[in-house]
Amino acid sequence: MAPDIVSVLDQICTDIRKPAKSVVFRQGEQADFIYFLQSGALRIDCQLEDGRNLVLDFLWPDRFLGIVENDVYAWSATALVDVHLKRLRRSTLQSLAQDYPRIMDLLLQQKSASLMAAKNHIILMSCPTATHKLIGFLLDYSKRPEYYNPATQMLTLVMSRKDIADYLGMTFETTSRVFKYLETHNYIRKINHRQIQLTPHILQDA
Amino acid sequence: MAPDIVSVLDQICTDIRKPAKSVVFRQGEQADFIYFLQSGALRIDCQLEDGRNLVLDFLWPDRFLGIVENDVYAWSATALVDVHLKRLRRSTLQSLAQDYPRIMDLLLQQKSASLMAAKNHIILMSCPTATHKLIGFLLDYSKRPEYYNPATQMLTLVMSRKDIADYLGMTFETTSRVFKYLETHNYIRKINHRQIQLTPHILQDA
DNA sequence: CGAGTATTTGAGCAGCATCAATAAGAGTGG
DNA sequence: CCACTCTTATTGATGCTGCTCAAATACTCG
Numbered sequence: 001m002a003p004d005i006v007s008v009l010d011q012i013c014t015d016i017r018k019p020a021k022s023v024v025f026r027q028g029e030q031a032d033f034i035y036f037l038q039s040g041a042l043r044i045d046c047q048l049e050d051g052r053n054l055v056l057d058f059l060w061p062d063r064f065l066g067i068v069e070n071d072v073y074a075w076s077a078t079a080l081v082d083v084h085l086k087r088l089r090r091s092t093l094q095s096l097a098q099d100y101p102r103i104m105d106l107l108l109q110q111k112s113a114s115l116m117a118a119k120n121h122i123i124l125m126s127c128p129t130a131t132h133k134l135i136g137f138l139l140d141y142s143k144r145p146e147y148y149n150p151a152t153q154m155l156t157l158v159m160s161r162k163d164i165a166d167y168l169g170m171t172f173e174t175t176s177r178v179f180k181y182l183e184t185h186n187y188i189r190k191i192n193h194r195q196i197q198l199t200p201h202i203l204q205d206a
Numbered sequence: 207m208a209p210d211i212v213s214v215l216d217q218i219c220t221d222i223r224k225p226a227k228s229v230v231f232r233q234g235e236q237a238d239f240i241y242f243l244q245s246g247a248l249r250i251d252c253q254l255e256d257g258r259n260l261v262l263d264f265l266w267p268d269r270f271l272g273i274v275e276n277d278v279y280a281w282s283a284t285a286l287v288d289v290h291l292k293r294l295r296r297s298t299l300q301s302l303a304q305d306y307p308r309i310m311d312l313l314l315q316q317k318s319a320s321l322m323a324a325k326n327h328i329i330l331m332s333c334p335t336a337t338h339k340l341i342g343f344l345l346d347y348s349k350r351p352e353y354y355n356p357a358t359q360m361l362t363l364v365m366s367r368k369d370i371a372d373y374l375g376m377t378f379e380t381t382s383r384v385f386k387y388l389e390t391h392n393y394i395r396k397i398n399h400r401q402i403q404l405t406p407h408i409l410q411d412a
Numbered sequence: 413c414g415a416g417t418a419t420t421t422g423a424g425c426a427g428c429a430t431c432a433a434t435a436a437g438a439g440t441g442g
Numbered sequence: 443c444c445a446c447t448c449t450t451a452t453t454g455a456t457g458c459t460g461c462t463c464a465a466a467t468a469c470t471c472g
Contacts, residue, residue, distance in 0.1 A: 054332050056325060069318055074325075104310040111317040112275055118324035119262060119280075125331045126260050126375040128429085130460065161419065169332040174460055176420055193419065193469070334461085336428070367451060377429060382452055399437070399451065 005102050009036075012096075013086035024077040024085065025066060031073045033087050034066045040083030041146075041158045045166065046075040055167035057117055058159065060144060064110040066090075080158040125169050133168040134178045135187070135202060142198060153198045154191075161193075211308050215242075219292035230283040230291065231272060237279045239293050240272045246289030247352075247364045251372065252281040261373040263323055264365065266350060270316040272296075286364040331375050339374040340384045341393070341408060348404060359404045360397075367399075 013036065018024060024035060027046055042059040056075055059065060065077055097103040120140065127133045138155070142148045147156045157164075161179075165172040179196075182188045187202040219242065224230060230241060233252055248265040262281055265271060271283055303309040326346065333339040344361070348354045353362045363370075367385075371378040385402075388394045393408040 048329065052332070052334075054329060056328060069322075101307060101310070104307070104314065108310065108314055108317060111314060111321060115317060115321050115324060116275075118321060118328065121328055122262060122324065122331065123254065123260060125328065126258065128258075171461060172419080173421085173462085176418095177460085180420075335426095378451080379430085379453085380428060383428090386452075 005100050005106065008096070008100065009086070009088070012092065013088050016085040016087045018079045018083050018085070020079055020081045020083075022079050024079060024083075025073050027073055027076045029073050031066060031068045031071055032090060034064060034090055034093055035077075036086040036088070037061050037063050037065065038084040038086060041080045042083060043078045043080050043159060043163055044075050045078070053166055055163055057114070057121065058163075058167070060146070063113065064107075067107065067110060080163075121167075130168070130170050130174050130178050131181060133170065134164070134175065134182070137164060137168060138188070138198065138202065142203075153203070155196050155198060157194045157196065211306050211312065214302070214306065215292070215294070218298065219294050222291040222293045224285045224289050224291070226285055226287045228285050230285060230289075231279050233279055233282045235279050237272060237274045237277055238296060240270060240296055240299055241283075242292040242294070243267050243269050243271065244290040244292060247286045248289060249284045249286050249365060249369055250281050251284070259372055261369055263320070263327065264369075264373070266352070269319065270313075273313065273316065286369075327373075336374070336376050336380050336384050337387060339376065340370070340381065340388070343370065343374060344394070344404065344408065348409075359409070361402050361404055363400045363402065 016024075016035070024042065025031075025033070037059055039061050042065065043055055044057040044059060044065070045053060045055045047053055058080070059077070066073065068074055093103065097107075124133055124136045124140070127136060141157075142150075142155060147158060148154070159167075160172075161175045162172040165175040168175070179188070179190070182202070183190050185201075186199055188199060189197040191197065222230075222241070230248065231237075231239070243265055245267050248271065249261055250263040250265060250271070251259060251261045253259055264286070265283070272279065274280055299309065303313075330339055330342045330346075333342060347363075348356075348361060353364060354360070365373075366378075367381045368378040371381040374381070385394070385396070388408070389396050391407075392405055394405060395403040397403065
């Protein structure tokens with residue numbers, strides 16, 4: 001990411017701040033803007049025709065969102081905590097890409113990051129049991145420096161049981177039961193619903 | 207895809223033909239080449255540490271493969287039928303990208319296609335039952351003009367039951383049983399293992 | 413504090429995995 | 443072309459996992 005583009009983008013982007021639980025954009029809306037997540041965390045989900053609500057991804061800082069091929073957003077983005085975003089018109093980015101070829105590198109790099117996340121998601125969903133899925137999820141999550149402290153092994157979940165369930169393709173009851181299983185088998189310690197501590201037992205699986 | 211690039215690529219690419227069941231590249235190998243699938247079909251799979259074999263995607267003509275970030279392939283590509291590919295050194299493509307900026311568009315477009323496929327894969331894997339998964343798979347598959355004839359509704363499967371199972375995250379026994387279920391409930395007619403006919407019953411679900 | 417939401421927990425059942433055996437089909441060499 | 447082998451697919455029996463519906467509890471926010 002060359003400094004010249006960053007400074008240019010910095011100047012023309014609009015700063016957007018959204019509180020937790022607010023929607024950044026909604027599936028089906030006119031896709032006028034590209035966003036760049038500065039801080040906080042987002043949930044990307046889509047509503048299927050059969051009524052299912054599917055969480056496609058969780059997004060962390062330094063990630064773009066709203067890069068779509070067609071003219072409407074194919075999924076929704078919701079803030080899980082208070083977020084800070086930079087916003088840019090899609091049309092502006094497109095014209096800018098001609099003067100700054102590095103923007104294409106940036107876009108390609110972001111697409112690659114999305115693709116890697118999707119492949120990892122597929123691997124998680126293919127796990128044979130719900131326990132494997134959740135352990136895999138927690139180990140991935142423990143790579144987020146904002147929400148995991150390796151010194152204390154404390155992990156702050158920014159999403160609900162239902163969000164995790166919709167991400168892993170299971171019900172929230174099962175998610176809750178597996179959390180219980182992990183606690184009784186000494187994989188984790190629960191401080192409260194959103195605060196858990198990982199034990200060496202679960203960490204050595206990584 | 208501008209004609210100038212295509213003609214340039216055509217000249218410098220090596221033509222590669224591989225018989226069915228042969229491996230194009232293997233997970234972990236030095237990623238020296240980018241491939242462009244001209245005809246046939248490929249299976250992309252990866253071997254996980256726990257011994258599972260996971261099918262990440264099936265690739266059809268006009269798709270690139272081997273676009274990786276690091277220097278080794280993260281997954282393997284295997285020919286499902288006889289395939290025709292064009293091959294290019296990664297380093298050649300990189301230097302070419304400076305003279306032909308359109309190559310970046312091409313790469314971005316291919317990444318987007320991979321990402322869309324992955325999202326769709328996630329949607330399939332999140333289906334509540336194996337029957338839903340397989341019906342979704344067959345309906346997607348029926349969009350391949352090479353292997354589905356809308357006039358006769360005949361569909362030629364290029365992959366095994368195990369391939370389908372590893373793609374959908376289930377066992378091949380379950381795949382087989384669901385095929386049986388679909389046949390007895392008049393969703394499909396089986397001509398042989400690899401040839402099935404879709405009925406209006408299944409097609410109206412799309 | 414109180415209302416609404418999120419999470420936990422329970423009981424019963426359906427669906428899928430596992431292990432095992434048989435059948436169908438593909439490939440090979442006489 | 444047929445017989446034989448090997449691979450792929452089907453089918454069966456059984457047990458476990460996770461879903462459904464339901465109720466109780468914990469937590470959040472105004």
